[in-house]
Amino acid sequence: PADGSYVFDVDPEIVSEDDSTCDELSERVNSAGRGYEVIRSTNSDDVDAKASSYLAASLLRLFTKSDENYVRAFNHITSNYQNFYGTSFPMTVAQLTIEGIRTLIHLFSHQRILKNTLFKFLYSNGGSTKAEGMRKFLFDLHLANTGMHFVSIFIRLCSKMNCPPGLVLTILDAPEYERQVNCMLSMLHLITRTDEGHQKKMWKYGRIFNDAFMAPLQTKACSGFVYTLACALKKESSQSNQNILNIAQFSDLSDDRKRIYEAMGEGLLRSIRSITASADAPPIFSILRNA
Incomplete structure (x- = not known):
């Protein structure tokens, strides 16, 4: 949300001693495509947090949507940032490639820890009305009742x-x-x-x-x-x-x-x-x- 608060708190019910932390996960992602360009900081921690989280949430669509679908929708996703935050998307994003998005889809499909994390994310998100419009636009409408x-x-x-x-x-x-x-x-x-x-x-x-x-x-x-x-x-x-x-x-x-x-x-x-x-x-x- 625009005030910098969290959309929802992590539900204590889903926390387990067997959970892995981010520090335990590899930062290396194997990609068969061409090189990638890092999204550059805006020099504002607050703005970076909002914009990065916004993009990351939109990537949850890849659990159900194709690479072509996401690439086609990307400009619509970034332009809609203004509807939620009152300003245009602040980061310069390199042209997306089908290969790069396909790599993420492969990871989401084959790394069980990512799907388990999605479940916990959606569970904590469930029942909340905070930032509901943004959540629906970025991922919820694309994950709910998929294929039906x-x-x-x-x-x-x-x-x-x-x-x-x-x-x-x-x-x-x-x-x-x-x-x-x-x-x-x-x-x-x-x-x-x-x-x-x-x-x-x-x-x-x-x-x-x-x-x-x-x-x-x-x-x-x-x-x-x-x-x-x-x-x-x-x-x-x-x-x-x-x-x-x-x-x-x-x-x-x-x-x-x-x-x-x-x-x-x-x-x-x-x-x-x-x-x-x-x-x-x-x-x-x-x-x-x-x-």
Whole structure:
């Protein structure tokens, strides 16, 4: 934060005598790419701390994002510094290279101590509202529910339609997507829990630490199902969802399948509207079965 205080304190619950200290870790990083340029100090400890921490926090995206994604986003990251600190980014940063960022991704993927550190970082961060906007922008939105576009699209659609999630899942319930519907029911159970064990909402990061967590909700496991919801959300709220159909996994769907799923999305919207006034909802999945 701009006042120089910490965003959050380290939770004593996660401190262990077996933890390694920074002094015990090697300062040497093996990189197969070309040489790198050190970011130069601004000659102000306070400014250096803010800017360096800001950049370091943005690198947490690399636990889930590709090297190309981070390099493309870098100018946006540094320009947004002004929104949080009221001044432009104070450090001169050399041009990023794909090779350099790829090295970090490799380290994050293969050094367990780094992933363990991420867990403790997120645990201490959990439940805090301090600097929430900055944290969401730098890393949280990129680490939460990774690979599961279904979850965020589903929640946004329910909010936009002002309807209970259970209603939408009832309409979506079909043999083709039984696993997805059941998983989303489990997610809703986690999302709505407020007991002490769930206040930090660590379930949001489950897929980072366990590939099997909510696996049926991965976009690659149900791209057509997600496309259906995305079409419905875009039709209902096009201005704020202009790029929602640009999700990478959708490129594997044929144009014919996309038209079918788009029709299903329109059917979903009709069902949501009609079911509030009638006990019957149009069977939108009959479109898929008859295709």
